Amino acid sequence: MLLAAIDWHALLFLLFALVACGFGAAVLLTSNVVRMAFYLTLCLGATSGLFFLAGAQFVGAMQLMIYVGGTLVLLIFGVMLTAQARFISMKTGAGEWILGAIVGSSLLLLLVRAGFSVESWRLPRLDRDKITLAEGQTSTAIGLALTSVRVDKLSAPNEKLKPGMSGYLLPFVIVSMHLLVVLIGAGYMARTKRLGVNRATDRPVAQAPPRDRDRSFFVSAGLASGMIVNLLLAVGCCWLVAKPLAITGNAAPTNQFLLQLAKAIDAAPSWLLPTLGLLFLANVLLLVVVWYWQKWGVVGLVIVPLVMAFLIASTSLGQAAAVTIALIALAPVVLLILLLCSGRPTAWSQME
Amino acid sequence: MLRPPDGLVADGITAIDMDSFPPPITVSHYLVVGAVLFVLGAVCMATKRNALGVLMGIELVLNGANLNFVAFGSRFLRQDTLGLDGELMALFVIVLAAAEAAVALAIALNFYNNHTTIDVDHADDLKG
Amino acid sequence: MAQFLNVEVFSRLAGLAGGSVSADSWMGYAAAAAIHILFLIHVVAVGALVFIWLERKVAGRIQDRLGPTRVGGKFGWLQTLADGIKLIAKEDITPKDADPLLFKLAPYVSFAASFTAYMALPFANGWAAQEINVAVFFIVAVLGLEVFGVILAGYASGSKWSLFGGMREAAQVVSYEVPIGLCIVVPVLIVGSMNLVTIGEAQVGFFSNWLIFHDPFTFLVFFVYFTCAVASVNRAPFDLAEAESELVAGFHTEYSGLRWSFFFMAEYGSMFLVSGLAAILFFGGWNGPIPIFHMIGWAYEQGETGWRITGYIAQVAGVLNFMLKAVLGVTVMMWVRWTLPRLRIDQVMTTCLKYCVPLAAFCFIGAMLWKVYDVSSPHDLHGYTYGRSFAETRENWVLASEDNASRAVGNALRGVPESGTTEAQANSNRTSPHAHASVGRGTPDVTAPLAAQEVN
Amino acid sequence: MNLHDLVSQLIIDSTGSASLITPDSSLRAFLPELVICATVLAMLFVRLFRVGRYVDMFWIALAGSIAALYFAAPWDHLGAVLTADQAAHPAAVTRMEIFTGMLVYDTFSVYVRSALFLFAILFVIFTRLSGIPDHEDSPDIYTLVLGATLGMCLMVTANHLLMVFMAVEMASVPSYVLAGILKGRRQASEAALKYSVYGAGAAGVMLYGISLVAGILNTAHIPTIALTLAEKFSGGLSAVPSGELMVLALGALLISVGLAFKLSAVPFHFWCPDVFEGATAEVNAFLSVASKAAALALLVRVALGMGVIAPTGFAPGERWAKTHQNAPATTPTSTDKTTDLFYIAQEPVTAAGAAAAADSTAEPAKLPAMQSLAPVRSFTAKLIAFFAIITCTFGNLAAYGQTNIKRLLAYSTIAHAGYMMMPVAAVVAMAGIDNAGAARGIAGLAIYIAVYLFMNLGAFAVVAFLRNAMRSEEIADYAGLVRRCPLTVVCFSLILFGLIGLPPLSGFIGKFAIFASLVDGWRAVEAAGQPGFYLLLLLIVGGINTAISLFYYLRVVKVMTIDDEPADRPPLVYSDVSLAGAYLWLITLPTAGLIVAWDWLSEMADAAARNLIG
Incomplete structure (x- = not known):
């Protein structure tokens, strides 16, 4: 009865555990990086044996396939690409060894103690024959769990604490996104450098622009007056927010236009007026920007009236009002652009 | 072959009890292997000068943790387990580790291209 | 373990010889294990001998020569054996620049990986060294490890030709694992199991039941699989790792003698393995084109227990059937080798990434849609699932996972006899040559006692 | 429980209802x-x-x-x-x-x-x-x-x-x-x-x-x-x-x-x-x-x-099912099963399931559980407090000797991580004792995150734009920048003052909220008869560190404004009035002006903290 009496689980466990730990130690002790990779292969192979032994066949096969067959091949590939003679074996200093040994052994002691300190971990399962096929062989159950259907914990003894009612559909799906991003990143890092890189940090510092720029009087005057007008409009908006025009009563404006305006403002939502004020302020800033020879200021000056028109159109004031406002606001901008493009040399050509 | 033996009790060989040799394998034994791998990996990370050696240390660490997960989830080792969570987490860790290794390797190769060395001790441009 | 040479045969033979060996005893167990190991080793080692001879003959015929003719009579039967003896007698050289340890280990790593994969390969219904639930996955995973031997050999030889060979192999094999995985998923998807025995048994019946004829996608994916398999075992036209016209002999340039022959055993072992896998996944495995043994009632029926000589003969015929298909696959690989020129490395990569992967993915999606929309095919697997849908099969898992009380109720509803004692189940499990069927039936199978189950 | 039920529950869990x-x-x-x-x-x-x-x-x-x-x-x-009614929507x-x-x-x-x-x-x-x-x-x-x-x-x-x-x-x-x-x-x-x-x-x-x-x-x-x-x-x-x-x-x-x-x-x-x-x-x-x-x-x-x-x-879909009970196609299986299966983990609290659950019978059962978790919280709070103290102090001390602006900001980041961990310690300590105070602590953290976002982004933006202009990230090369690009220097100085936490700037709001939560935590914990000294210690350390940080941030400001331009600096091509400059203004605006919108920000932060602790 010798063979039958042998606890095969214990025997195989011992075998795999010794191989795993032994070659793990070999990984640490050898200084030759290729051998390190080889020992790591054997170590991880033995670990997959332990997975099989614990009943996790799918994980074991996965470990062989992805870890040993994929990741480690990749590592060895890296080793070979960098395996110049002087890098193959790099020795670790004695001091580091001693330190590593001390810290490592104390950590190991702690972890081993921890491993034996919980009772439910220490005691073996005695009723192994009660294990059903569904519990023991897990690839179908894993497949179901990856589609978020957990069949393993439908019947935990404590109803309240049925643990792990967690289907793994989301991780399963989202990890693919991760792999995609990571592969792009790895490809980016591993690609050879391109010629003609055009990054800001790789360009030489730009030459200083010519300092002696000049501008016709009309442009300067247009910019200045634009600033003043916009500032006034902005102040006006703020003033209207602070002291709304009365539509009726004694204070009601007699001027027909003002009355219309007051009614329009009253009809508009409360956020419109402050926003318009801010936009006028933005116009002032943009004019300053144009003053300082920046082309994008002009772009901004075109965009701001369009935004105003869009905002007004989205309220109850109607699209006609919006178009009117846009036209009124755009007219000076067009004038400004014409001014900028006139003269010799044109102001536009001197701008950045 | 590698199916854990569950037969001893049912086979009538109940004579083997807790104290006899060999002791039945429990979660703790798996944890010891996991701890050994973890510590070896950690020390490997700390002492190796070759960047790829450091990466191998990381693989060992992750495997130690994975072994724990599988042991905690195994029906054969104890009654009330982590369940499939253990195996599934191990699966995802394997996948994530593969992704991480790919990136780390690409970075190590990039380092090698720029420094013509793979010795992490030479990575000392940045300090202060 | 080892239903190969059923222990009962062994014990009967022993009984004839006057001894008495019980099938359940450790001797029965050990004998079965030993016989099994011997058998597998012979499949690999003797197989390699035969294949090398075959390769030479095929090459000769394709090149309009005769091939070996002298040793062992007219057909040169014993040529490989003679070569083998020569190889054993040769000096075992280790180059000066080599890494001696890795140089010596590399061939064995390669061989061990190839040999380990045989563990999960069934040769007939239930006749596998170890019926693993994830056998397909396991075989592909282990086959992927063979590359380690090649890489190590390439590196450890200390020769740049070898190193080039090793690097090429690493790049190639890692790339080709992707389409291979995708191809293998297609039959797995259709049958709904990763268990090779289940997949093989799902194709029982006439040849129209073979999965390659299941739908256009499986038909297409077989060719993708075969291409990738050729590449993954490093055969021409994908044999860049040894590319003798460029790299002398690639990764095994520096090897000689017995170590060199181990690489060859590994190569031919892998060839047989991937062909066998193709046979099971696409060509009905051990099921012949016409189910003669099922017609005359010899073959074991689903769920049948007990041992009988006719069933045994049917199983042996299944083995022969399977071997024939696998050898045919190997022969085709030889034919390809001596017909097509070798690709460049960039062409190899292009083939993989631009053609094989998209094609396999297309087939996978197509087969999935075929399955989802339940398009009819020559064989809709009803015989295998006994008219039960896959959802129902899965449902049994849910039921089997519930607590004992509701499980009993569920079984009662399904007409499955009350499970009763564990012993009864253990018995049924032990004596069934169709242990896998319990998965399909969803019986809350109790893992049988080790001795009992393993001896069987 | 059969497979069909499980799958339909999965669908309800993902999409809320079987049909939409x-x-x-x-x-x-x-x-x-x-x-x-x-x-x-x-x-x-x-x-x-x-x-x-x-x-x-x-x-x-x-x-x-x-x-x-x-x-x-x-x-x-x-x-x-x-x-409760709104929540049930x-x-x-x-x-x-x-x-x-x-x-x-x-x-x-x-x-x-x-x-x-x-x-x-x-x-x-x-x-x-x-x-x-x-x-x-x-x-x-x-x-x-x-x-x-x-x-x-x-x-x-x-x-x-x-x-x-x-x-x-x-x-x-x-x-x-x-x-x-x-x-x-x-x-x-x-x-x-x-x-x-x-x-x-x-x-x-x-x-x-x-x-x-x-x-x-x-x-x-x-x-x-x-x-x-x-x-x-x-x-x-x-x-x-x-x-x-x-x-x-x-x-x-x-x-x-x-x-x-x-x-x-x-x-x-x-x-x-x-x-x-x-x-x-x-x-x-x-x-x-x-x-x-x-x-x-x-x-x-x-x-x-x-x-906690x-x-x-x-549960997903639960409220929809309640408000649309008469809707045509809700669920093939009953919805309470959904709760049953996937949310069993919350069983003690979601048993009632509806909006009324807040005052349901689950509450009494929850309190002892919260109480028995006290050792866990105390351990966690002390651990975080320990990390916060050393992180904050070390970061600020190490920032002193730095000559590279990116290194300096790195240490500043470390120090700020320490500040931001402080309220977490206080919150964990307060939970179960003073839940409202704990929620305020979370809100403080949320405010700090918002403020910190603009400050640090602005700081690094300045560094990046100046790098483009002069290819240097040394603090010494920033000398006299005020004469070249005054607006940028103003922006950067405002940001640095904000990082210190000086009152008129929004950085102050964050610091204030954090320190307030520490005081709250200390009072609450002490009132409950547990040792809360470490929270007071956190407060003191935070205060001292703020004072320490003043010096190295101000040094940068001083270099930029008071020091003379170095002779060997590469030519500086940078205009305040550019898109980059405008971006800086945009980032600095909240740094300087968020204090005006304190109410608005703190309302959002309070809302953020609403559902974390019971």
């Missing part, structure tokens, strides 16, 4: 992340076509981030206090565990995710202005940035230990590449190597800790962990076997290593200065703002998740 996607479904809650995924895919897809090569990925990335922010909709969800955000408990969706996640998306928008514009990704690199770089942002969103919402690990990996691994984005540079590749090696190591250690915790409690679902812990500790601390205590503490410590690494907390900060110096200023901004905010949110999730019984929540 309801406003309270998992997918709807996850929509911003899905938009990010779609953006990444779009960037790759566009490149497939010849025309797409000419498309600037900047616009796609920008549109994606804006869309993500739009779908996160903080303006809708971070309103005033919800009544399907579109209202309360606590909801989505995707079978993998993630949790509540106002806190809305807040932090919105901050992340806002940062992504600003960051994408920033990189465009500073010109780091050129046309060919831009899809890769924006893919990495958005991929990391996706991971950070998962960090913010993680409710399961696997998701914790996975989110940390998803946020870190793209960051490793980002650190080495200038791949031709020695320093950049060194930074990337160091970051990836240390990061992977820390992740491994954290994983081991996770395995221990999950193994001893037999679950990885964080609320269930809290319940299991409460059960374990129900007999008091002494009733727990010392071995189990040791394993739990060990697991917590190992997990804290990983979190501390992400937070760059001392002693796991060593990567931070090196990586910051080697990587570009743009990446630094990303690492110091987004990564830090996500790490803090994760710290809150883990610390509070394990130390999760408050009442709804």
Whole structure:
């Protein structure tokens, strides 16, 4: 009865555990990086044996396939690409060894103690024959769990604490996104450098622009007056927010236009007026920007009236009002652009 | 072959009890292997000068943790387990580790291209 | 373990010889294990001998020569054996620049990986060294490890030709694992199991039941699989790792003698393995084109227990059937080798990434849609699932996972006899040559006692 | 329970109802992340076509981030206090565990995710202005940035230990590449190597800790962990076997290593200065703002998740089913089964399920559980306080001797991580004693995150623009800048004053909120008769550190304004009045002016803290 009496689980466990730990130690002790990779292969192979032994066949096969067959091949590939003679074996200093040994052994002691300190971990399962096929062989159950259907914990003894009612559909799906991003990143890092890189940090510092720029009087005057007008409009908006025009009563404006305006403002939502004020302020800033020879200021000056028109159109004031406002606001901008493009040399050509 | 033996009790060989040799394998034994791998990996990370050696240390660490997960989830080792969570987490860790290794390797190769060395001790441009 | 040479045969033979060996005893167990190991080793080692001879003959015929003719009579039967003896007698050289340890280990790593994969390969219904639930996955995973031997050999030889060979192999094999995985998923998807025995048994019946004829996608994916398999075992036209016209002999340039022959055993072992896998996944495995043994009632029926000589003969015929298909696959690989020129490395990569992967993915999606929309095919697997849908099969898992009380109720509803004692189940499990069927039936199978189950 | 039921429950869990996607479904809650995924895919897809090569990925990335922010909709969800009726409305955000408990969706996640998306928008514009990704690199770089942002969103919402690990990996691994984005540079590749090696190591250690915790409690679902812990500790601390205590503490410590690494907390900060110096200023901004905010949110999730019984929540689709009971096609199976199966983990609190659950019978059962978790909270609070004290002090002290502005800001980031961990310690200590105070503490943290976002982004923007102008990141080269670009110097000075926390600037709001929560915590804990001295210590250390930090921030200001221009400085080509300058104004505006909108910000922050603690 010798063979039958042998606890095969214990025997195989011992075998795999010794191989795993032994070659793990070999990984640490050898200084030759290729051998390190080889020992790591054997170590991880033995670990997959332990997975099989614990009943996790799918994980074991996965470990062989992805870890040993994929990741480690990749590592060895890296080793070979960098395996110049002087890098193959790099020795670790004695001091580091001693330190590593001390810290490592104390950590190991702690972890081993921890491993034996919980009772439910220490005691073996005695009723192994009660294990059903569904519990023991897990690839179908894993497949179901990856589609978020957990069949393993439908019947935990404590109803309240049925643990792990967690289907793994989301991780399963989202990890693919991760792999995609990571592969792009790895490809980016591993690609050879391109010629003609055009990054800001790789360009030489730009030459200083010519300092002696000049501008016709009309442009300067247009910019200045634009600033003043916009500032006034902005102040006006703020003033209207602070002291709304009365539509009726004694204070009601007699001027027909003002009355219309007051009614329009009253009809508009409360956020419109402050926003318009801010936009006028933005116009002032943009004019300053144009003053300082920046082309994008002009772009901004075109965009701001369009935004105003869009905002007004989205309220109850109607699209006609919006178009009117846009036209009124755009007219000076067009004038400004014409001014900028006139003269010799044109102001536009001197701008950045 | 590698199916854990569950037969001893049912086979009538109940004579083997807790104290006899060999002791039945429990979660703790798996944890010891996991701890050994973890510590070896950690020390490997700390002492190796070759960047790829450091990466191998990381693989060992992750495997130690994975072994724990599988042991905690195994029906054969104890009654009330982590369940499939253990195996599934191990699966995802394997996948994530593969992704991480790919990136780390690409970075190590990039380092090698720029420094013509793979010795992490030479990575000392940045300090202060 | 080892239903190969059923222990009962062994014990009967022993009984004839006057001894008495019980099938359940450790001797029965050990004998079965030993016989099994011997058998597998012979499949690999003797197989390699035969294949090398075959390769030479095929090459000769394709090149309009005769091939070996002298040793062992007219057909040169014993040529490989003679070569083998020569190889054993040769000096075992280790180059000066080599890494001696890795140089010596590399061939064995390669061989061990190839040999380990045989563990999960069934040769007939239930006749596998170890019926693993994830056998397909396991075989592909282990086959992927063979590359380690090649890489190590390439590196450890200390020769740049070898190193080039090793690097090429690493790049190639890692790339080709992707389409291979995708191809293998297609039959797995259709049958709904990763268990090779289940997949093989799902194709029982006439040849129209073979999965390659299941739908256009499986038909297409077989060719993708075969291409990738050729590449993954490093055969021409994908044999860049040894590319003798460029790299002398690639990764095994520096090897000689017995170590060199181990690489060859590994190569031919892998060839047989991937062909066998193709046979099971696409060509009905051990099921012949016409189910003669099922017609005359010899073959074991689903769920049948007990041992009988006719069933045994049917199983042996299944083995022969399977071997024939696998050898045919190997022969085709030889034919390809001596017909097509070798690709460049960039062409190899292009083939993989631009053609094989998209094609396999297309087939996978197509087969999935075929399955989802339940398009009819020559064989809709009803015989295998006994008219039960896959959802129902899965449902049994849910039921089997519930607590004992509701499980009993569920079984009662399904007409499955009350499970009763564990012993009864253990018995049924032990004596069934169709242990896998319990998965399909969803019986809350109790893992049988080790001795009992393993001896069987 | 058959398979069909399980699958239909899964569908209800994902989409809220069998026939349509309801406003309270998992997918709807996850929509911003899905938009990010779609953006990444779009960037790759566009490149497939010849025309797409000419498309600037900047616009796609920008549109994606804006869309993500739009779908996160903080303006809708971070309103005033919800009544029970309002909370029962399907579109209202309360606590909801989505995707079978993998993630949790509540106002806190809305807040932090919105901050992340806002940062992504600003960051994408920033990189465009500073010109780091050129046309060919831009899809890769924006893919990495958005991929990391996706991971950070998962960090913010993680409710399961696997998701914790996975989110940390998803946020870190793209960051490793980002650190080495200038791949031709020695320093950049060194930074990337160091970051990836240390990061992977820390992740491994954290994983081991996770395995221990999950193994001893037999679950990885964080609320269930809290319940299991409460059960374990129900007999008091002494009733727990010392071995189990040791394993739990060990697991917590190992997990804290990983979190501390992400937070760059001392002693796991060593990567931070090196990586910051080697990587570009743009990446630094990303690492110091987004990564830090996500790490803090994760710290809150883990610390509070394990130390506090999760408050009442709804299951996906539950409220929809209640409000649309007469709707034609709701569910094939009864909805209460849904709750039953997937939300069993919350059983004690969600038994009643409806809005009325807040005052249902579950409450009395919850209190003892909360009480028995007190040792867990006390341990966690002290651990965090310890990390906060050394992180803050070390960061500020080490910032002194720095000559490189990026290193200085790196240490400043470390110090700020310390400040931001302080309220977490106070919150964990207060939970169960003074829940309202704890919520205020979370709100303080939320305010600090918002303020810090603008300050640090602005600081690194200045560094990046000046680097483009003069190819130097040495503080000495900034001398006399006020004569060249006065507006930029003003912006930078305002930002630096804000980082100190000087009163008129918005940095002050953050500091004030944090210190207020520490005082609250100290009072509450002391009033409950437990030792709360460490919270007072935190307050004192925080105060002293603020004083210390004054000097090194002011030194930079002094160099820029008072010192003479160095003779050997490369020619400086930089105009205040440029798009870059305008961007700086835009960033500085909230730094200087958020104090005006304090009410508005603090209302949002209060809303963010609403669902974290019962």
